[in-house]
Amino acid sequence: MPTDLRLFGIRHHGPGSAASLRHALDAFRPDMVLLECPADAEAALAAATHPEMVPPVALLVYNPKQHQQASFLPFAEFSPEWQAIQWCHQHSAHLRCFDLPMTLRFGMPDEAPDVAPHPLAPSPKGEEELVLEASSNPIPDTPEQKPELEELEASPPSPSSERGLGGEAQRQEPSLKADPISYLAELDGYADGERWWELRLEHAPGHADTFAVVLDMMTALREELALPETDETLLREAYMRETLRTTLAQSYARVAVVCGAWHAPVLRSELLKKEDKARLKGLKKVPTAATWIPWTFERLSYASGYGAGVLSPAWYELLFKVPRSEVVTHWMVRAARLLRSRDLDASAAHAIEGVRLAETLALVRGRELPGVEELQEAAVAILGGGYAEALQMVQRELVIGERLGAVPPEQPATPLQQDMQLQQKTTRLKPEASAKTLDLDLRKELDLSRSHLLHRLRLLSIPWGEPRRAQGKAGTFHELWELQWQPDYALNVLDAGRWGNTVLSAAAAKAASRAAEAPDLEAVSHLLEEALQADLGPAIGALVARLETLSAVTRDVTHLLAALPPLVNVLRYGNVRRTETAQVATVVHHLVPRLCIGLPQACTGLDYDAARQLLPRIESTHQAIRLLQDEAQEADWYAALAVVLHNAASSGLLAGAAGRLLFDAHQLAPEAAATALGLALAPVQPTDYATAWIEGFLSGSGMLLLHHRPLFDLLNGWLGELPEDTFREIVPLLRRAFTDFSLPERRQLLDLAQQGTQPALAVAEDEFDLERGLRVLPGLRELLGV
Template structure:
């Protein structure tokens, strides 16, 4: 959106032109404010209604007020360039602004937003954020400003003998049934609060004050422009936050053309989106929200139907019903007592109706037996609620939002558009019991969409680990629709007009900065999961180019492992992965030839090399027809025989070959004897055994000769060497399961001639304090060059 140009003659002053304009101060989520505003509009019958909000969004008001829209909804403004900055304007059905839109639409009055256009507001926000982050002094002033304001509200609640400011507001404003008194009281209250803040040295925060001044100067300008457009001041109603009312009257100047031209500007786009009650609540961090949006919806419905006196019993009945749904039953008598108690609490404060806090306290006592936890779930459902707004087709949305909604309907996922998390299990195999291809591969197509959303960072679906890793045809997701889902979809508009195009753009962006073979392999995998075949081919070419210069064994093994999984299960996703086989072969060859060099490392690096060996061996097992498995076995034998390589890695390679029955009994005995013979340093012998124990421990338990050699070796060590060996042995045996340790105890009992029961009791008894102290000393023991 280009920077708009408007002209206004001279330095107009509000007092000279706007006498008679009607100002109605509101709180943005106020049922009584909405109720009294409707009465005021019926009385004044304005020809123009100006509502606080971004003036460039005025064209969306008719859509907000259209049939089929079900609040809560939100107007979202966002910048057209990265990084995306956004402003949200949420609306509930009981928002005074929303009711003003409905009234103007019904009565044919002009209705417009009259606050700063979103492009200016977001640009100023960006400057404000930079200023705040640039100076610790500014941050200190901001903290002091927030602390002062919060303290002031807390002081007001304390003087009114209310538990908090929300309870104060509800009792003295929401329960104010006199329309004239409500309007004058809220204007007077806000004016006094504004005066107190302006006079207090601790209440200033220059950035926020300047931003507010700019907004109010522009709003005064818009009032003058509305009058210049032909509307009589007496037929204009201005609906704004009560804080601004006193600034929109008097002789203060409106924003001039020169001032407006000097404001920073960022191109923006606007859209509407469904919202939820939770995000509307202050519990989610929304500063202009209330704690209990669903409760205030009930308040609004009672107020609209002239049944506000019935609110306490309706509320308590809903709490009791919610408890009953969860299996906790309460009698009608308990509900009646809770209502009476709430009314008594209100009477003690001089109120005619209980506030939400009164109702909450009474429900805890009478329905929860004094325990808040008993009624906590019911309160969450009745106070905050799980409602999500609805926008019908044809209401302004971005192309990617429309595409997402179409895809959700096509894949029968629109029922998951709820703020309550739901589980979804997918079977990616063809369903042969249906007739159409679309139905046969429904779950597979669902998987593609969910992976695309995950790639785009749209928080709707989260993939969960499967209990059975081998079930490659299955996926388990949890789905939850939140306002962040809509925001993520809107922000993705900058990457493409459809989910598929935007996903391909993300893959292309990642490839532009990719300089690592593992990242390239992961990009290939993500492109496959998202069924982006052109991007998959592009990533394959990138991986091939990077492989030429790669000599890192761990990275090569990880990249090969990624490709292996993709090739094995490519048929499930219905696209050819055979073009990746030559890449896998090349990676495997380089990895196998790099093994010996990679094993020339210290113990800190050995853990990652061991993990890479495991991955490359898995590739050799699963693709024995494609890769040079014989070369891999030769390299493992070479490492097994080397005494100048990390002993743990030599032991691990020996364990791999042992699993494959590559050694005769004589070879095994010879190697074990060589590695665990007396005189071998503890870090070499015990380290080799640690590597050996990393695989197939049941095979180890079946070879009594190995344990005889280990027993003899440990017995040959002097005190210092023994303490060194404990470091490796503790690590090795820590990974053994209890039943494996029991089997070792039985085996050692036989070797020692003490009997299996005595050995088990001796080896598995709790440690004494002296033994614990000796083990603790190992943590501080200096092992020299280890």
């Protein structure tokens, strides 16, 4: 008896396709279902029916010897493939994956695939004829998204590739060659092929007869356009036909093929038998492994840059679950509840009016059911008062969605994955799709362990948490983190497994490896700071040894200046984190004397730009040495700054900054500061040196001038004695010195300048030229930015 074969061409992640497929399978009752999914993932599909498996999830197929070779195959509840798997389990039907296995895909060369005419295609039309034919319909003015009936094979920017079943992750500019569905959409008067497919097919109620129409449509489209195919697509279709032939030879009574609609027309067993065998012969194979990971709606959407996804996963899920007659009401009621939960005005009357407006918009546009566009427009008008900004949360939660799936705990996992899950459970940190702020107090055991875990994961390139600056908190004891779990971190965890079987050992091994390869002292000091924040005891010895080696041979003061602040931070926070820092203290106490010896020479012979780059490092080192609270080392540092201040060969910017640092530390008396300023402003000094000196001396705050009148009078007098042409030339340079002053400081300085003219007029009016004196004020206002 011949096998009864049915082809069900679906759209990946299509709710209408999923509903229609359920009806079709119920009516056909196949003994065998061939599913477009890599053949080497077939064994892992058995776990999809586990009661603890909650979509969205993704099947991760990877090369265990080279983790960069990996592919994610996402499933949502509204994915037709997911429904086919569940149907087979419920009705005891056989399920076979018949797409090209990843063991062959990963063995293919990485260079761009060749594009060739499909062996079944007729002679293609000329390009000019194709363009003329399409021009009779409106062409979209803006780039539109490509539908997922046939996604072109390519890798996204990340090291791994993300594919829908039978589709690949790449977004193309719209054209008839890259986006054949847009061709059909334009014939129907639509500018966007994605929306056309959604409104015509995915919004329709599930019906088994849909697949015959889709098959006829795809057959006509492939014959009409005769598009070239990549070598990989031809390989995939050849492998699917070969598997189909093998299945039909096994005498199943009824066989169903569930595949991307674009492939369906060429999946006939009688086609290209010899060509398929020749094409598949001699292909290179690599080992593969598969496991399930949680996925998110955001990752399933285009918003994340995932090409084989859908625009609105949360909306699609609602379309699949809720009866078609109730879906609009359900969505609008959810939107109103969401706004009320955020204390925004949204009543039942608003929801009713929103439904009416959405249905009216759909009617005006000739649509039977409002789509997500009509729903959003109605929500903005009724619930948002015409302002789209207020409805951002609706877009995020009801259009895209913030769902994170779940997989059974017994899923195959590497030792590092298992340890990380244990650490997450111990620290009570649950991976979540939505962003979450975590405020840690390092004096508490639980918070300290959380901090250690997050820092260790960052060292392993798993940026689950991003540190943020804590405002209004005691910086020594508080850490602020922004947490958001991304599904593709699973690949980072796999890759990190080569460093060790636990989070601690892996992070320590990677830190030691990075230290051995670090090019300079600055890199090692920052790495040591990270390692101590992560409490990587096993790695500290190797890092300190590398630090001592580099510090002994480093003569560049710039590197020493950059290395010291992170090390001082280690000493400062060591007690809070309960880590041993004695070795680090030894290195620091050796570095400071070398810095003090080399600093004066490093500050000479520099132009302004070079001095400007060195200044923040000197300021950071100054703060770090003061944090050490070592009187002897502070005295050495102040002596070095004094040499920079008084050395005529020092950069003007750095000499002025050294004077300011000494003055703030009470190491330079006001009289001495006035003398230094007077020497810098002496007529023998070049004007550019004087302006740079002032910028360095006044950097940070204008309080110095406000509270020390002799300094103000010196600067004011120097400005008044400058020739007008010279003054105009240096105004832009001087403004840099006043850039960081607060507005109140600028106003007080201007008031001080105005007050300075009054006593002179009262004492000896005939000895002063008032008009000439007032000329200074406009320039001073410009200088202060008042």
